[in-house]
Amino acid sequence: MEAPVIEVSHVGKRFWQGKSGAFIALKDVSFNVGKGEFISIIGASGCGKTTLLRMFGGLTTYDAGSIKIRGSVVRGVPDRIGFVFQAAALLPWRSVWDNIALGLTAVKGVLSESEKRSRVDAQIELTGLKGFEQSLPHQLSGGMQQRVGLARALVAEPSVLLMDEPLGALDAFTRMRLQEELAAIVARTEATTVFVTHDVDEAVFLSDRIIVMERAPGRVNQIVTVPFDKPRVRREFIGDPKVAHIRDEVLALVTEELLSRASTTETAFRT
């Protein structure tokens, strides 16, 4: 079997939160992500999903264990990664086209001007933003803004794609459409993908494996495999009882944590 693209072993992270002292955001997190694999991370708010993803992207340091991408330990921003942020994080003063082209900054010297242009144009086509090249971000809908963020992450053809709730802010309908687009794009580019989400259905539909996290301290609860071929057709997929079974399993894991937490706070209240 091929070497994993991302290797996470015994990673820990604490934040100093002023007077309240150290807060353990992540504790002993370990898992691997294989080449071309689509991994989702799911878990309650505050369990360290964003922190973990930012570590892969070299935006946050870790203080225990190690993270390797393509065999080398992450120090600073790794090469050839794409990152889709929780809010689209577009430059409000740049057109859609320029925002996408920003994704090519690191490979500027490598590509000729015309190659660069055709790459951006291809992304615009792919993400369905044709006709809006010269629009400013605030002139777009939320879903279109997210697609610009996605196009910016994809334009340099990253081999690792990191996404932090890219569809979190969207309505259910747009969300489903973008899920399908995303699945198609990722399949075509064969990028290794780590996808943070709060949505169980979304995680099941898109992922090869789902990492369910727990909170305080943030750690891996369980890793659930979704053993279904891709491309997945939503209508067949949803109707499949085996899929429903996996969905229930993940949902149980997520809610179990929520419920156990609720009962502990309740007892804490009583005493």
Add this chain to the structure above:
Amino acid sequence: MADRVASMSVTSFGVADEVSDDLGEPKARSDRPSRNLKRILPVVSVLVVLGLWQLIGSRINPILLSTPTSTISAFGHMISRGQLIPAFFTAMEDLWVGFGLAIVVGIATGVLMGRSEVAEKILDPYINFFQATPLIALVPLVVIWFGVGFEARVAVTFVLAVWSVIINTFVGVRSTPSALIDVASIYKLSRWEVVSKITLPNAVPYIFAGLRIALGKALIGMLIAEMEVSVTGLGGLVTNYGNSFQTAYLLAGVFTASVVGVIGVILLNLVKRRFFPWVGATTSEQQVRF
């Protein structure tokens, strides 16, 4: 006196403009008669005050108040004598060279402070000191250093204006959302690209707000310098006519100084609309969670 008039002309114009800027369109669709009334009210107000001025001014000693009509004829005389136009251009030159330098130096310093904590810590005491000091008190020192010519007037204008530009640029750069700084890291923008593509554009709305304030201060600096340092330009005219008690001429000079200020505000707005159309547009989005 001059400084009060100068700043008043800038701010009063600015306020009206700010309102239309911020609301975009008239806020409420109020009914027609009252909207028309609102529109003519300022005109009526000005006409009434001018009428009162004419009425009172023509009854008392012209040294005290003069009248609108004699101010206008003084205006005409000063033009035909070839006095006003050169003074106007001297004022414009002093203002825009001093203000222009303040813009360049202020933005550069503000960006440096915004991007480097070391630079911020080093410069911070001076910024605070000069912000708190009534800089007009430094005019004699400027004369010792620069003499009484063009350089001295530019220096006074510059020194009054530059601090607002520095501070606003600094705040604008520092207020860059951390998400955009992350974007810069992920896509490996160089230090210069971070400034030119991200932090400086982010600061633009702040910079324009600073320039608005700085323009008012530059105008004061320019007039003070023309009145106290060189006795030239519009400030010089006002001083001389004041000393000879020719109030109508003095007022004509003052109103011309207002025109200089108004032109400045209009220019700033034109530049903002033409080159930075995205200023004021928002991209805020809400997160939905379970």
